[in-house]
Amino acid sequence: MSNEIRWGIVGPGRIAHSFADDLRLVGGGRLTAVASRDLGRAKDFAKEYGAESSYGSYREIFESDAVDALYIATPHTSHCELSVQAMNHGKHVLCEKPMGVNLPEVEKMVAAAQENQVFLMEALWSRFNPSIVKAKQLVDEGVLGDVSYVNANFGFYALDRDKEGRLLNPRLAGGSLLDIGIYPIFLAYLLLGKPQRIEAISKFHATGVEAQTAMIFDYPYAQAVLSSGLRSKISMKAEIAGSKGSLYLKERWHETQGYMLELNGDEEAFDLPTKGRGYSHEIEEVHDCLNKGRLQSERWSWRNSVDLATLLDEVRRITGVTFPFE
Template structure:
């Protein structure tokens, strides 16, 4: 497909990032935006020069000039609107996590299969050249046999501005919002190290600080992955920690101080991977991104829309990650009220 006409289902902050990405993309155009409030939709449309604005999601899905829909509602609404988009015959790019649990994810995937439409979970960091280079280094044996990976994505959100993240009814908590990147990355490392297409942990444990409503404010997990790789993963919405990735092998280690999911790396530019051989000096590997991650994501959908799945973010990949998140949340006692 040379041109994919996008409809944005919701008009929040992440939708604005994606809209800017579509403008930068090679194969996408902004066709319409839908929001629960018609005025909000009109303001968003005016901001990005989008020709159509709708005051309901249903009207957006009924637009015959929309080929693909970007779903960026709160987590708990992903299932409903991803399925509705598929049933309307639209291709679907749905923000991470695809749903709030693996059972719901299976329902969304089945809807895409039944209606013969493309579906991808929007883990934009997986398409960044930095992430791809990291996987290549591990697969090439640059640090020998991988034994462990540590990764963190944690921030201290303002409760007034991030209220949805504290609401269990909306799928709140750090594990679903940003911990999903950590599980995805740890699994990617194990996949690169073992040569497997998709892996899941054989063991999952964890601890968290829970709010009075049982939502994880910050959490740490421990995964045992195939190849006997141990992963320590940390996330949070109420505690700022040092984000990063470290991979430890028998012949050295890799450090990514600024992972591709952080805001500064969403635009074109250079990032670093630091490779330190055992007993040697660090080598800084610069990775150049000539296109923003959201533009890259929009183009990735357009290129693979006929395949119905994206090779790097297949349905099997999404389900493996969702099952891992389910197990992590269960381990920390998610939903247990004080």
């Protein structure tokens, strides 16, 4: 690995723009190539962000000598296939969440990383958000005492969107759970681990996708009350409560810029702004791992992605969420 990590982007959609913007803020790497099934889109994206190479097929970027690491930013249903192809060509991969639409896909991706001896990480950017990192630290240090309650929600109104689009199309693994429900589940898992038992119920949209899900994760001492939905705009704060105090992640907690700590009846607010939009922090983690020769992150490992996929699959099993291609 050279001192400068050469990045390629697969799928120049909206989230790829946020990633490319934040990559400019991170030392030790630059964008060198972009691939899309539409060569014109790839060329426009490459021009906007100063990448030298643009490709009209994904195969070309996998075979390119111009990149070391690829950010897979396509819809969920292609994550596994494209990531495995990239790794089979010796590329390191940062794959947008969810890494796969189910556990078998995630396991296949991990196996490909092991076989090819390349880096693989799920792009769960919230794991590296400074406020969430701090919240986990405070929980681990016992500052909140014995944590017995976590509450996290993620919702917005999307039922007026294109029925053939990513969110409402079951053929594209649509619905709230994999797109945004993954965030509350992630937070509960990060702070409390895997639950002993899960209760869940979903509401479905006319297209057949799950449009709203409520969940309770039950632990020996704690409960996590979680929800996701595409049927209404809801408050998106998160609460972590223990025997000594509580911590509140500020609005839109998955990309929060700070938190509030309540201890002994006193409240104190802390600002922890992200660098750029916040994708910069996961990029820094990838750079650090690659520069140290690591194939996985210790902060969000292959095991973590396997566990998260297991939890998502279990919620889907309980609520009856399936996709036509499964």
